[in-house]
Amino acid sequence: MLEIARYEGRNRVRGAAAATAALGGFALLYIFVYPTFAESLGADIDQLLEAYPEALSKAFGVQSLASMEGYLASELYTFGWLLVVGLYFAYAGASLIAADVERERMDMLLSLPVSRARVVLEAFASLAVPLVALSTVVPAVVVVATEVVGYPVPAVDVAAIHLLSVPYLTACAGLGLVASVVFDRAGIAQRVAAGVLVGLFFAESIVTDTDFDAVGVVSPTRYLDPNAVLRESEYALGDAAVLAVATLALVALAVALFRRKDIE
Amino acid sequence: MAALEIEGLTKDYGEVLANDDVTFTVEEGEVFGYLGPNGAGKTTTIRTVMGFQSPTSGGGTVLGHDVTDEADLIAAKRRIGYLPANPAFDEDVTGREILNLHASIKGDERRAELVETFDPPIDRTVRDYSTGNVQKLGLVQAFMHDPDLVVMDEPTSGLDPLMQRAFNDFVEAEKERGLTVFLSSHVLSEVRRVCDRVGIIRDGRLVTTENIEDLLHRTGKFVRVRVAGEVDAAAFDLDGVHDASCSTTDGRRADDRPAVDDTAEPDDTTDGAVGGRLGADAADPPRVDGPVTECTFTFTGDVNELIAVLNGRTVLDLDIEEAPLEEVFMRFYGGSDA
Numbered sequence: 001m002l003e004i005a006r007y008e009g010r011n012r013v014r015g016a017a018a019a020t021a022a023l024g025g026f027a028l029l030y031i032f033v034y035p036t037f038a039e040s041l042g043a044d045i046d047q048l049l050e051a052y053p054e055a056l057s058k059a060f061g062v063q064s065l066a067s068m069e070g071y072l073a074s075e076l077y078t079f080g081w082l083l084v085v086g087l088y089f090a091y092a093g094a095s096l097i098a099a100d101v102e103r104e105r106m107d108m109l110l111s112l113p114v115s116r117a118r119v120v121l122e123a124f125a126s127l128a129v130p131l132v133a134l135s136t137v138v139p140a141v142v143v144v145a146t147e148v149v150g151y152p153v154p155a156v157d158v159a160a161i162h163l164l165s166v167p168y169l170t171a172c173a174g175l176g177l178v179a180s181v182v183f184d185r186a187g188i189a190q191r192v193a194a195g196v197l198v199g200l201f202f203a204e205s206i207v208t209d210t211d212f213d214a215v216g217v218v219s220p221t222r223y224l225d226p227n228a229v230l231r232e233s234e235y236a237l238g239d240a241a242v243l244a245v246a247t248l249a250l251v252a253l254a255v256a257l258f259r260r261k262d263i264e
Numbered sequence: 265m266a267a268l269e270i271e272g273l274t275k276d277y278g279e280v281l282a283n284d285d286v287t288f289t290v291e292e293g294e295v296f297g298y299l300g301p302n303g304a305g306k307t308t309t310i311r312t313v314m315g316f317q318s319p320t321s322g323g324g325t326v327l328g329h330d331v332t333d334e335a336d337l338i339a340a341k342r343r344i345g346y347l348p349a350n351p352a353f354d355e356d357v358t359g360r361e362i363l364n365l366h367a368s369i370k371g372d373e374r375r376a377e378l379v380e381t382f383d384p385p386i387d388r389t390v391r392d393y394s395t396g397n398v399q400k401l402g403l404v405q406a407f408m409h410d411p412d413l414v415v416m417d418e419p420t421s422g423l424d425p426l427m428q429r430a431f432n433d434f435v436e437a438e439k440e441r442g443l444t445v446f447l448s449s450h451v452l453s454e455v456r457r458v459c460d461r462v463g464i465i466r467d468g469r470l471v472t473t474e475n476i477e478d479l480l481h482r483t484g485k486f487v488r489v490r491v492a493g494e495v496d497a498a499a500f501d502l503d504g505v506h507d508a509s510c511s512t513t514d515g516r517r518a519d520d521r522p523a524v525d526d527t528a529e530p531d532d533t534t535d536g537a538v539g540g541r542l543g544a545d546a547a548d549p550p551r552v553d554g555p556v557t558e559c560t561f562t563f564t565g566d567v568n569e570l571i572a573v574l575n576g577r578t579v580l581d582l583d584i585e586e587a588p589l590e591e592v593f594m595r596f597y598g599g600s601d602a
Contacts, residue, residue: 003368011356104352108405110316111346112369113338259334262317 004109004119008126016130019088023080023134024141030076031145034068038151058205068151069230072142077161077226083201085134085165086172086220089127090197093176094189096123097258102185106263117255120181124251127173135162153230161229164236167243168224172197174250175220181258220246265328267292267413267444268313272322275308275468282308284468285322290446295439297459297476298448305468306448307349310417313446314346327413342370345411349418349448351402359386359393359401363408371409378404381434382427395422403431407438414438416447420454432457453586456480483587484564492578495557502573504565512557552578562587 041047049057049065057063062078064070097120100106109119139155139162146153176193183189197220204219216222223239268290275283282305290296300306311317313326315337323332329340353362363375363386379386384400385393393401399422406414420428435445435458449455452462456476463473484504497508563570567584574582 003365007361007365007368011354104348104350105354107311107314107316107346107348108351108353108402111314111341111344111348112366113341114369115334115338260318263311264317 001118002122002125004114005122005125005128008123009129012126012129016133019130020133020137023085023138026080027076027138027141028145030072030080031068031142031149031151034071034151035149038065038071058208063227064231067231068146068153069157070227072146072153073226073230076142077165077230081161081165081226082168082221082224083198085169086197086201087194088130089169089173090176090193091190092127092130093124093173094179094193095186096120096127096177096180097254098180098183098189099186101263110263116259120177120255120258121251124173124177124254127170131166131169135166138162154233157230157233160233160235161226164224164229164240167240167247168220170247171220171243171250174247174254177254178250178257181254181261184264265292266290266325267294268296268324268326268446270309270313270322270324273309273312273319273324274321275305275312275317276320281468283312283319286465286468286470287322288463288470288473290444292444293439293442294460295435295445295447295458297452297455297462298446298465299452299455299462300448300450300465302450304450304465306450306465307417308468309465310415310446310448313415314344315341326415342409343412345406345409345414347402347406347414347416347419349421351398353390353398353401355391356389358389359384362390362401363405366405366408373408374410375404375408378408381430396424396427399423400427411443413444413446416445418449419447420449420451428454452479452483452588456586482564484562485567485584486560486587487563487570488558488560488581488583489574490556490558490580490582491574492552492554492556492580494555495559495577497559497561500559500561500570500573502565502569504563504569506562506564508559508561510557510559512555514555552580556580 049062052062057074062070062074065074097106100109106119110116139158142153142158143155175197176189179189179193179196180186183192200219201221204216204221207213207216208222220243223236223243225234225236225239228234228236266289270286270288273283273286274281284305286305286309298306298309308317312319313324313331315331315334318332323330325331326337327340327343329336331337353359363372363379366372367375382400382403384397384404386401390398390401399419403419406416420431423431439445439458445458447455447459455462459476461473461475462479464471464479484506494512495510497510499510500508563584
C-alpha cells in the first residue's frame with residue numbers, strides 16, 4: 001500500500017518547497033513591516049479601520065490592527081492563509097485525477113492491479129507533503145519573527161491556528177478533488193474549484209449578520225476564525241470537526257464518482 | 265480456459281456505436297491480432313477489457329476474471345501486461361522512477377533483461393524522450409512482471425522498422441514461452457508475422473475471425489507493374505488476378521532529358537529537383553522508346569506464375585506489396601457491414 005502516494009508525494013517535494021518558501025517570505029515581510037506601521041500610527045492605528053470599506057474589512061477579517069495578533073489574523077491568516085493557501089490546495093486537488101486523465105496517464109496507472117478508490121485516496125494523500133511543509137515551517141517563522149521584532153505572539157495560538165487550518169485546507173483540496181473527477185481537463189477542474197472557493201469566501205463574508213446568514217453555512221471559511229484563535233485564544237474544535245467531516249464526505253464523493261467513470 | 269473472452273460487447277456513445285455486439289475468444293498461448301481501420305472500435309474493446317470503461321451491454325472475462333467487476337479484474341491485472349495506443353508517463357521523472365513505481369505494485373522479475381532488449385534511456389526524464397523511446401518504456405513495463413496475457417493497442421506504431429523487427433522477434437520468443445497476446449493494429453503487414461489468428465472489426469462490428477494464413481491467402485498482394493509497349497489487361501489473365509487495370513502512355517524519348525537540362529536556368533532549378541533527377545537517373549531502368557504501360561491488380565495466386573507471365577517483357581518497375589486492410593474490406597466485405 002501507499003506506493004502511489006509515496007511516488008506522487010516525492011514528485012510534490014519541489015512544489016511544496018517553493019510554496020513554503022513563498023509563504024514563509026510573505027509572513028516575514030508582513031511581520032517586519034508591522035513595527036514601522038504600528039509606531040508611526042501609535043494609538044490611532046484602529047482609526048485606519050474606519051477608512052476601510054466595511055465589506056472589505058469584513059471579508060479580510062480586519063478587526064483590529066492595534067496588536068500583532070489582530071494584524072496577523074487579518075493580513076496573514078485571513079487573506080494569506082484562508083484565501084491564498086486555500087486556493088493552492090483547491091488547485092492542487094483539482095489537478096490530481098483530471099491531469100492524469102487528460103494526459104492519458106491514467107490508463108497506465110489503472111492497468112496496475114490497483115483499485116480506483118486506491119488511486120484517488122493515495123493521490124489525495126500525496127497532498128500531505130505541501131500540507132505538512134507549510135503547516136510546520138510557516139508557524140515557526142511566525143513565532144520566531146514576531147519575537148525578533150519585539151511583538152511576540154503566543155506560540156500556542158500560532159500552533160493552534162495552523163492545526164485548526166489543517167481540516168480547512170483538506171476540505172479545500174477535497175473540493176478540488178471532486179472537480180478533478182468530474183472534469184476530464186485539469187484546467188477546467190482548477191478553474192471550477194478555485195471559482196467555487198473564492199465565491200464561497202466572499203459570499204460567506206457578505207451574508208454574515210444578514211438575513212441570508214444561513215447561506216454561509218456551506219462555506220469552509222465560516223469554520224475557521226483566525227481572529228478568535230489569535231486574539232482571544234478561542235479554539236473552535238467543533239468547527240474543525242465540521243471541516244474534517246466535510247473533507248471525508250468530499251473524498252468519498254470523489255471516490256464514488258471516479259469508480260463509475262468511463263476513462264476516455 | 266480461454267485467456268480472453270468477449271461476449272456480446274456493445275458500447276454506445278450516443279452518436280457512435282463504437283462496439284456492436286462484439287463476440288470472440290482468444291485462446292491461451294495464442295497471439296491474436298485485432299485488426300481494423302482507425303476508428304473501427306478496436307480501442308473501445310481494449311479499454312473495456314482493461315476495465316477503463318464499462319460496456320453498454322455484454323462483457324467478457326480476462327484470465328477467467330469478469331472485466332465489469334473491479335475487484336475481480338484487479339486479481340487478473342497482476343498477470344496482465346498492458347500497452348496503450350499512446351503510452352504516457354509523468355514527464356518530470358525518469359524512466360527508472362516510473363519503472364520503480366510499477367515494480368513496487370506489480371513486480372519486475374524480468375526488468376533488467378527487457379531494459380537491455382528495448383533499451384529505453386531510463387536515466388533521462390520522460391520529457392526528453394522521443395515517441396519511440398516512450399514506446400520502448402511502455403514495452404518494458406508491459407512485460408516486466410512476466411504476465412500471462414499482454415494486451416497491446418497498436419504496439420508497432422511509433423517504432424522504427426528496426427525496432428518493429430525486434431518487437432516481432434520478441435513477441436515470437438514470448439509466444440514460445442506460452443504467453444498469450446492480444447494486440448490491435450490497422451496495418452496487417454506489421455503484425456502478420458506474429459499473429460496466429462486475427463479478428464477484423466469495422467464500424468464497431470466484428471466482421472470475421474480467421475487464421476492469419478487463410479486471411480493472407482485471401483487478401484493477396486497489391487501489384488503494380490510498368491512494362492514497355494502497349495499491353496492489354498488481358499495479358500494478365502491468370503488465376504488469382506483481380507481487378508486488373510492498365511493504362512498506356514507515350515513514354516518518353518531518350519533525348520528528352522538532356523534537352524530539359526540544357527534549357528533550365530540554374531536559378532530555376534532547386535537543389536531538390538536536381539537531386540531528384542540525378543537520383544532517378546542512377547536507379548533508372550532501361551530507357552525505352554515508345555509507349556509504356558502501367559498495370560495494377562490484386563493478386564492472390566502463385567507469384568511464380570506472375571513472374572512467368574512477365575518473362576520476355578521489358579519490365580521497367582515492379583511493386584508487390586501487402587494489400588492494405590481497406591482493400592481487403594472492399595474486396596471481401598463490400599461496402600456493407602456484412
